Amino acid sequence: MKDNNPKQLRFTYGEALAELGENNPGIVVVDADMADGTRTIDFKRKFPERFYDVGIAEQNLVGVGVGLSLTGLIPFINTFAWLISWRAGDSVRTLVAYAKTNVKLVGGYGGFSGPMDGATHESIADISVMRSLPGLAVISASDHEQVKSILPVIADYDGPVYLRLSRAEVIDFHDSTQQFKLGRGILIKDGNDITLIGTGTIMSRVLKAASVLQSEGINAAVVEIPTIKPLDKELIITMAGKTGSPVPLLPARKTILSAVSVLPLQKYCQKIFPYLLSEQAYAIV
């Protein structure tokens, strides 16, 4: 069911993680003194013997989680997005990505969603950092229903994952029938004139932008890219063929641009992304 009352995404994550723990005894949770913020506190209350708090020590947080995974457990490793991508960066690179361990990194307070804690506490680079690491799946969740759908999928996936969450208040636009599929984009709304591409909690605003365009007589398609890596290239290329220039919206804009630059289809992509090189893209954002 859609929840039309604005609610911070992290609360749904906490509830869904505790529920996941009930269905899967292999799930363990590691946190670094952030359980109130990341909302792993729900899991901690339900399964105190499967919850580990290493204190304010993010490098060790990831290392301990990796160690747990090597015994066959499935650790969800939690702290803020900027801490897990920067302070714990070497642990993530060496022990998670290079070593291909089965851990689920979860970054809370992604993007500009914190409670105005200042520049140090905003996470504007976690997607860039995580996407640069080989073998690490990178996911950005958009709403409550999607978070609930993502957790069992990444728990079953045998490999390293980074899941970006947000502290932002979000209204559901997915309903409970949507099924998250790793590596697959979602055509939220079809259209003929232009394709808007987004990821994460910005999606509700992308949909609003599409309705504004509609009132101007422009029929915009809307594509959501919940899995930033591996990227659903086929969907983007299909939509580009159908509507011409896609317009990736922040934070997707930067992400998609850097992602397509490594595609073997680079030349083609430069043709289909002319907006990225023009001021118009910024104007629409």
Added chain:
Amino acid sequence: MENKLTIKELERTAWELRLTALKMVFHAKSGHLGGSFSAAEILTTLYLHSAVLDSNNPDWSARDRIYISKGHCAPIYYPVLAKFGYFPEEELFTLRKMGSRLQGHPDRNKLPGVEMSSGPLGLGASVAVGTALGLRRQKSDSRVYCLLGDGETQEGIVWEAAMTASKYGLGNLVFILDYNRYQLSGSVESIQPIEPVTDKWKSFGWRTVSINGHSVREIAEAFSIVKRGDTVNLPLMIIANTVKGKGVSFMENTSTWHGKIPSDTEMVLAIKEISAHLTHKS
């Protein structure tokens, strides 16, 4: 192979493997001899005597876990793994070659027996703690060993891990400090002192034992402190007093040979000095 060599066999094997490490690094023209030679007896005793492992089944769930956090001692680590039977000894001379499973620093996805990739210092400590936690949660009797360099304990993550180990009372966890007193650019004492080592680890909630890290007998005794399935709730730090570059007179007690490659003349001398131990002990 059977991993229960006698003390005498272990002593000789450590010298044989030291010689192999020397030849491998000379052949590769790159690698770390000083900190490999200091760890020869520790690793030989651990793999070929004290730990419970199965070379035919590297992922056997009941095995003890061994993490080599000081991944730069790969030149002695690999010969020990090969001697134990994880992979053919003929492969040792592919060290540091493009496409080889024997990377400059160990890669768990390439070489059987390597529990975790290592190289960036300190990370192994943290992984060992997590593994000990996970094994205990699953009521396993297995023990977890982690070899650390002395300079490596300047890394903050080591102390983060040390705190977590004592918080959770990980009696199935054993750290070994290869205390050879030299690091890349000088003595540990001159670069960043780590003393008082025993008091530091005790104050972090660990049991400690200090041994001669080249005495196979003392090493084996220290490893026997933690039994499989022990119910003690204190992690153990074995402070192994070692000599950097042990076995080659001009490589001993200096940082110069941390990562230096012998010249042809030096190689002849080094082979002669190590081989002398094999003659005497045979």
